[in-house]
Amino acid sequence: MTTQDDLLHLARAVALSRERMEANLGGPFGAVIVREGRVLGEGWNEVTSSNDPTAHAEVTAIRKACGALGDFSLAGATLYTSCEPCPMCLASAYWARISRIVYANTRDEAAAIGFDDAFIYDEMPKPPGERAIPMDHVPTPEAAAAFAAWMAKPDKIEY
Amino acid sequence: MSFDSKDRGFLKRAVDIAFEHMRSGEGRPFGAVLVLNGKPLAEGWNSVFASKDPTAHAELMAIRRACKVLGHGDLSGSVLYASGEPCPMCLGAMFLAGVSRCYYATTRQEASRIGAQTEAIYAEYLKENPEERAIPCIHAPMAEASAAFDEWLAKAD
Numbered sequence: 001m002t003t004q005d006d007l008l009h010l011a012r013a014v015a016l017s018r019e020r021m022e023a024n025l026g027g028p029f030g031a032v033i034v035r036e037g038r039v040l041g042e043g044w045n046e047v048t049s050s051n052d053p054t055a056h057a058e059v060t061a062i063r064k065a066c067g068a069l070g071d072f073s074l075a076g077a078t079l080y081t082s083c084e085p086c087p088m089c090l091a092s093a094y095w096a097r098i099s100r101i102v103y104a105n106t107r108d109e110a111a112a113i114g115f116d117d118a119f120i121y122d123e124m125p126k127p128p129g130e131r132a133i134p135m136d137h138v139p140t141p142e143a144a145a146a147f148a149a150w151m152a153k154p155d156k157i158e159y
Numbered sequence: 160m161s162f163d164s165k166d167r168g169f170l171k172r173a174v175d176i177a178f179e180h181m182r183s184g185e186g187r188p189f190g191a192v193l194v195l196n197g198k199p200l201a202e203g204w205n206s207v208f209a210s211k212d213p214t215a216h217a218e219l220m221a222i223r224r225a226c227k228v229l230g231h232g233d234l235s236g237s238v239l240y241a242s243g244e245p246c247p248m249c250l251g252a253m254f255l256a257g258v259s260r261c262y263y264a265t266t267r268q269e270a271s272r273i274g275a276q277t278e279a280i281y282a283e284y285l286k287e288n289p290e291e292r293a294i295p296c297i298h299a300p301m302a303e304a305s306a307a308f309d310e311w312l313a314k315a316d
Contacts, residue, residue: 002299010299018307024316028307052223053232053255054214063212072213082304084296087284088251093294094280095213095248101289101296104304113308120254124247124284128261133253135244135261138162142174143242143264146188147273150181157184157208158274 006102009034009080012042014104017057017082020044027115028082031057033065033098035077041065057081058089062096073097073159083110086117087124162262169194169240170262172202177217177242180204187275188242191217193225193258195237201225217241218249222256234258243270246277247284 002010009032016030026045033040043061047053058081066072075097079085083105085093093101107117119132128135150156169192176190186205193200203221207213218241226232235257239245244263245253253261267278279293289296 002297006297007299007301010301011303014301014304014307017304018310021307021311021314028311047232051226051230051232053226053234054219054223054252059214062214066211066213070211072207072211074213082307084289084298086251086255088248088255090283090294090296091246091248091251091280092214094276094283095207095216095246097213098294101294102299103296104299104301105308106298109305109308113312120251121284123254124250124281128244128263133250133258133261135263136162137244137266138166138170138262138264140167140170140174140264142171143177144269146174146177146181146242147265147269149178150188150273153181155184159207 002102005037006078006080009039009078010082010102010104013057013080014082016042016044020046025049026055028113029057031061031079031081033061033074033077033079035074040074040077041068054088056086056089058085059092062092062098066096075099078102083107084117086110086115087120165197166238166240166262169199169238170242170264172199173217173240174242174264176202176204180206183209185209186215187273189217191221191239191241193221193234193237193239195225195234200237201228214248216246216249217243218245219252222249222252222258226256232256238262243275244277246275247280 041064181188201224
């Protein structure tokens, strides 16, 4: 279910994707974060221009919105993105407490132009030891102690 | 799995970093070390509270710093040592950067017990319909968005 306002913000995300690609900043991806009609942040893919593989449009928009607000929570905000978020960006939306995501192109359409997020999506539910990146759990008493210390910390920030 | 004393040293370092930056109040207790050819390339720690950046997780920061040090975004051959099992955001970043291997000391279930959402976010990837996620993801196709992809394909440079 999308409103006329949704489509306007989504169109802005798409326009960003095109403009920044034409400026050679990265792949054709743009994002806008909006809460109660107010634009909190915009982002675009800067992977190749910044040598930062995490500089996707959505992550960049989240960083900018949080930086502008001085708050790590974007609860109540909608993320408009020109393309379905990759697994990294989807998880970043959860950590940022984004409430809703609206996207235009799909992960399959992204794969068709050489951005294969589908592969990473397939890796997500696998047990860590069976992934394309081998991951091993090596329990250590010190690591468990760090968690215990967190629980005991009187001034910890809840979130 | 081969895990030798050098590996243990790097994992221990990741845990030490987690302690250090938790005590300084920067974030939750998570640390990471990225190693290439047996040498530490970059370190990261959770600084979500200090930076007000919800993406400032230990592994993601280590990846960003490592790419800055190298001057490119390809971390092929690198090994990530993390005090806690990477969340889906950090795992996604590891794939995007080409990290080759990972060792971690605590699990997503242990993270749940200290209030971190890693386990809950992993569960979201099992939902087939994006609209049914805790964050509803709504597909609104747009002709201009398709056109931007077409332009990328046709782009000479």
